[in-house]
Amino acid sequence: MADKAPSRTAEEHALGDLGRRLAARRAELGLSRTEAAARAGMAPGYLQYLEEYSGAAPGPGVLLRLSQVLETTVRDLTGGDTELPSGLGQASRSPDFTSLSVPECRALLSTHGVGRIAVPTVSGPVVVPVNYSVVEGAIVFRTEPGSTPSQASGCQVAFEVDRIDDAFSRGWSVLVRGHARTVTDPDEVRRLAEGTRSEPWAGGHRDQWVRIDPLAITGRRITV
Structure with a gap:
């Protein structure tokens, strides 16, 4: 059976939490807002907007760049895995x-x-x-x-x-x-x-x- 698409309510809730997830992951990596924005190719002010405005809804390209800079996934940033246990990813070939x-x-x-x-x-x-x-x-x-x-x-x-x-x-x-x-x-x-x-x-x-x-x-x- 194919996976069900996330509901609009779930998507909106996830995007509403995006700012907190961005800020928390950035802090975890020890990156300043200016450093993270530069690596993602965006203005620090825009990253501040994403982190502080609960209604921010960036496009897929922005989310992908941010996920790469913050060494995570779009799914993690948008809260798509909040109900899933850790460790579902593929093991590395050479851990x-x-x-x-x-x-x-x-x-x-x-x-x-x-x-x-x-x-x-x-x-x-x-x-x-x-x-x-x-x-x-x-x-x-x-x-x-x-x-x-x-x-x-x-x-x-x-x-x-x-x-x-x-x-x-x-x-x-x-x-x-x-x-x-x-x-x-x-x-x-x-x-x-x-x-x-x-x-x-x-x-x-x-x-x-x-x-x-x-x-x-x-x-x-x-x-x-």
Whole structure:
């Protein structure tokens, strides 16, 4: 059966998110707006328009140039893969698989964002995503008392973050193993609140702080 064409509503929503995707990918590559615009053969003001105006709808040629400059795909820039898992792209013919040093792993972890924590429960291990930050060398996140992530407290856990670039068949992953505990000291809670950069996407009243102090950090990278 042929794939269905995306609905007009979906296309409009994707284009409305285009500016944020452009800015985020540009920042990820460490490119200024002027540098990215020059490489794409457009005026910085036009790129600013694309990034800041939610109604911007550039043509296919502009999207293709931007995707090449930002080392991604048109589909990724326009949000066409938001409901798809990572890793659906073709593997490279000559991948280079290397181990990451502990400093490299810590640098990747410090970018913060969303990671996955493996929590031991009475029915077996459960893996759930959490919004995390790195504060004082520890991985910290907020959760709701009684939730699955909160059950990590007092246990040895595994925590994993990764980045998969389907367009270029490359990526990395970092695995942390350590002891998790609930933070109850008011001064420590205050320091964590001041040092975190991520709010829980799930919303709600999540006032239980969990801290993972790493015992072992390992990482892998696949490049072409």
